[in-house]
Amino acid sequence: MNASRLEGLRETLAGKQILVTGVTGFVAKVWVAMLLDTVPEIGRIVLLARGKRGRGAAARIQDVVERSPCFRPLRARHGADLGAFLQARVEVVDGDLRHAMLGIAPALLDSLLPRLDAVVHVGGLTDFSPDPRDGIAANIRGARHAADVAARSHGRRLVHISTCFVAGRGSREVGDTLEPGIAPNGTRFDPDGELVAVESLCDAVDARIPDAADARRERIAAGTRRAEALGWPNLYTYTKGLAEHFLARRTDVSVHIVRPAIVECARTFPFEGWNEGINTSGPLVWLIGTMMRRLPLKASHRFDVVPVDSVARGMTLALAESLRSHGAHGVCGIWQLSSSAQNPLTLGRALDLSALGWRRKYGASDTAFERLVLAHLDTITHARAASDDVVLPALRKTTRSLRDALVAFDPEAHLPGALRERFGATLAKKAQRAAKSLGTTSRTLGQVESMLLAYQPFVWDDDVVFRADTVRDATTWLTEGERATFGWDIDTVDWRHYWLEVQMPGLERWSLPLLRGERVEEDPRVPITPPLRTTEAAPAPRRHWTTTAEAAGDEAE
């Protein structure tokens, strides 16, 4: 038995100072709030954020703490004392993960690095198809910059949040492993060479296409082709995957890679159903509630959903494990946080449960159409992949043609004199109204088509089982009491209850309004005093930090 493991998780985290990136995002927000709630013994959490729209990092984070529903448990527990509680445990540092040393001012780094025990890098871009330049900057360079900061810190530890889907294409069982320099399709590759290649590709596109929007589209298409050539289904998994391969080469820092699967609504923390933004299952669930009857997905495939608070538990375990090791370097642990191996949910079951959820909602509706028609519609699986579907594109083209025809409708030209005088004005008005409605329908169908194509690798092509052995093993080391708070708990999820009572109401409250173009209201502001502290410069002499790669001149931002 590893003697260091005998130490309790709370003792391991007590007094430790960590830097966290990406705290304005969904996962990091929940994790930080949960860590503060469950481990108040933590020394200091330094939150890296960048100023936006004229507001500094501290103001943005202050806003999150004062208004985000994610911080409700902390606000409820500490009330008026929350400011003092956070003042002792949280500080904010201005930075940008796209820049060297995370864009932290050198003077602030002098103050931070000697006291940091670990860097937890959660920040990044989660779009499936970002502009490759943005994806590289946020997901690859961001990870390298976080590793650079970690390598120069006191603890020399990095916990990097990735995704299970870096495993790429192919139906198989994927373990908590990483083969450096081997792409998902088995191709041996050099991450540096790959980065140069994809950037050259972007440069070539920019030189060839003058229009910015067209160039961006072409960069995405070219980048996606590059990703697919190595076995990654899209630019998100490609950039996250490359980041892992870069980190695997680091010998100056101990790296723990945490790979959540599909992160969805919270089971208990901050409260049942909490979600933020549009996550993976949101559009699918929304689609099942529409007139759309056939979905191109394979019912038997796993839908690897993990509640966000389970992910937060796994992250805490990974951080504790990282803090327990001393003097280690390289990739020391890979933590897949997934459900498909232990407690699988299939796409067919998720579809069935979603249909039942909508049935319930529409059954109680005041609208006759919802109660009498939509409540009784059930979505069924399509026998063709989204890429082979002819119905949806045909439907979209037809609605667009109809819209174009209606837009072009001119009573002066298209109606005989008698009819024109009598009905011309009314018909023209009705035609314009119908054209507008058809335009919206056509756009929605286009979005659905794109979404289904983007999801195809995950819901049609491949059925992957992600093992979660590391996090399961780590749970066995916890004491009974700690297991209830920090243990990996995916095997306790009752999917029926979760989907109907947690996930669907959560999506309905926090995510689907965004798909409908509506706003999701945050909590009324509860001002905290004193305000969050910001990192202050150390009196020590300033040093100019550069990364090794930048010193070699190949990574100018």
Add this chain to the structure above:
Amino acid sequence: MDRTAALFRLEHALSPLPAWRGALFLAGSAPGMRQRLRGLAGLALSRPMVGLDPTATRDLTWAMLKDLSEDRVEVLGRDWAVDHVLPTLRPEARRLVDDCRSQGRVLVLLSESITPIAAAVGAALGFDVVVSNTLTLRDGAATGALEPPVVGPEIDPRRLRALAAAHGFDLARSCAYGGAGADGLLLSSVGLPCAVDPDRALARVARDLDWPVLHTSPVDGASNR
């Protein structure tokens, strides 16, 4: 055995809705149109057979739920109970349940329906024991068969005795409430039988054996048998 029980038949005694109506609701809520039509047609065909062979009719009724997912059976079964069965419960019957509870009796609900339906009703009324039918499941979907022992129109006296032994109540000092002719066996197994809105067959038996008969007021919108 010093405990006593109150045994209630869900169908006919507490609610006028027969068990097959629940099956109809579930079959009509199958995910595919073909499956829905198959279920509804099967149920329509099975109804005229009920007088000839009640057992075969019951088997055919629940066989119409073949391939329905466990989730669908559970969720829609509960919805049927909450939205349709509970609103049809007779106020007098509810009062009877409350009275028996206040007398300290073990409350037992007997139902020909499947467990998700009976359990939801039992939970809503605070029953201690629910005896109902369980659909056999394979790979998360119903096979259409009921798991033995099946609760039929007539309760098996051996099963009743086993139930009394398991829960430690004395049948001779227990009461039972039924409404259909087939409930005669149940009522004759206890010391305190009571016919609730009995059909013609049970009314005759009740008259012959001098059992008390309770007539309740119908609930609006509740259809009979």
